[in-house]
Amino acid sequence: xxxxxxxxxxxxxxxxxxxxxxxxxxxxxxxxxxxxxxxxxxxxxxxxxxxxxxxxxxxxxxxxxxxxxxxxxxxxxxxxxxxxxxxxxxxxxxxxxxxxxxxxxxxxx
Amino acid sequence: xxxxxxxxxxxxxxxxxxxxxxxxxxxxxxxxxxxxxxxxxxxxxxxxxxxxxxxxxxxxxxxxxxxxxxxxxxxxxxxxxxxxxxxxxxxxxxxxxxxxxxxxxxxxxxxxxx
Numbered sequence: 576x577x578x579x580x581x582x583x584x585x586x587x588x589x590x591x592x593x594x595x596x597x598x599x600x601x602x603x604x605x606x607x608x609x610x611x612x613x614x615x616x617x618x619x620x621x622x623x624x625x626x627x628x629x630x631x632x633x634x635x636x637x638x639x640x641x642x643x644x645x646x647x648x649x650x651x652x653x654x655x656x657x658x659x660x661x662x663x664x665x666x667x668x669x670x671x672x673x674x675x676x677x678x679x680x681x682x683x684x
Numbered sequence: 685x686x687x688x689x690x691x692x693x694x695x696x697x698x699x700x701x702x703x704x705x706x707x708x709x710x711x712x713x714x715x716x717x718x719x720x721x722x723x724x725x726x727x728x729x730x731x732x733x734x735x736x737x738x739x740x741x742x743x744x745x746x747x748x749x750x751x752x753x754x755x756x757x758x759x760x761x762x763x764x765x766x767x768x769x770x771x772x773x774x775x776x777x778x779x780x781x782x783x784x785x786x787x788x789x790x791x792x793x794x795x796x797x798x
Contacts, residue, residue, distance in 0.1 A: 611789075618688070618774050618789030619727070664727060671740050672717070674727040 578602055579667050581675025588682050594652040596678045598665035601646065605667035610639065610650050613662045613677075622663070623650070655682045686710065688777050688790035696796045702763040705793045709756050709777030715739075716758040717787065718750060721772040730773075733758055734781060765797045 580599045588594045598608075607626055611619035625632045625639045625648065632639045638651040652659055660682050665675040689708040697703050709716050717732035717740075729742040733752035750760045756777070762769055772794050776787040 609786075616791070618776075618791050620789065621786050624786075666727075671732075671742065672729050674719075674729075676726040 578673045579665060579675045581665050581678060583678060584676060585679045586681070588652075588655045588680065590655060590657060590682055590684050592655050592682075594655045594659065594680055594682070595649060596663055596665070596680075597647065597649045598667075598675050599645075599647045600667045600673075602667070602669065602673075603646070604669040605673075607668045608639070608641065608648050609666050609668070610637075611664040611666065611674075613664065619664060652680075655680075657682045657684060688775060688788050690773075690775055690790035690793050692793060693791065694794045694796075696798060697765050699765055699767060699797055701765050702761065703765060703795060705760045705762075705773055705775075705795075707758045707760070707775035707777075707790060709758070709775075710788055713777035713779055713788075714756055715778045715781045715787075716752055716756060717776050717778075718758070718760050719774045719776070720744070721774055721792070722770075727774070730760070732781065739781070762795075767797050770795060770797045 578601050582597050609624035610622045612622045613619040623634050623637050625641050627643050636653045641648045663678045667673050691706045715734045718730040720728045732740045736752045747763045752758045772792045774789050774792045776789045778787040
């Protein structure tokens with residue numbers, strides 16, 4: 576049972592464009608929503624995280640939008656760069672952590 | 685500051701064997717959690733240890749077990765290996781737990797079961 580649904584599974588964006596990855600969760604007990612970035616051969620690294628009492632959080636080119644009533648949250652990467660090409664995972668945590676399936680982002684020049 | 689260290693990086697085992705993976709967390713971190721990563725299932729939570737006690741457990745069979753030592757280092761053991769256990773096994777450490785503070789992942793151990 577996938578408690579966090581992530582889409583799309585792959586994404587190709589032109590350099591300078593906006594990359595958008597969406598996640599939806601079911602369990603209302605989740606109270607911390609991090610996004611992780613993973614490069615090939617490396618472990619995931621925390622990119623940005625949000626708690627449900629905040630609707631938006633921005634760090635540099637990365638923004639999380641959070642809709643508590645819809646149980647959805649999304650990652651926006653502004654001015655996408657080839658160096659952003661990686662796999663991105665959303666996650667939801669409460670007593671345990673559940674990850675989305677991952678989105679492989681490719682930013683083309 | 686040293687990161688999370690996982691050893692070995694690569695392992696090849698035969699079906700039916702058992703394997704032990706090791707994870708050394710960042711100094712001062714008391715929480716260590718383990719994950720299995722496969723292309724089809726993504727990242728799945730195995731278990732979390734905090735101060736030598738298993739605090740949470742995912743939905744994996746009893747063949748998967750772990751422990752944590754007094755220095756916070758953790759080991760994960762898989763007994764009676766199956767082909768489907770082939771995966772990247774990641775551990776992550778954090779100060780108090782994944783849900784409260786930032787978790788740092790190691791580079792993982794790539795296990796291949798033949």
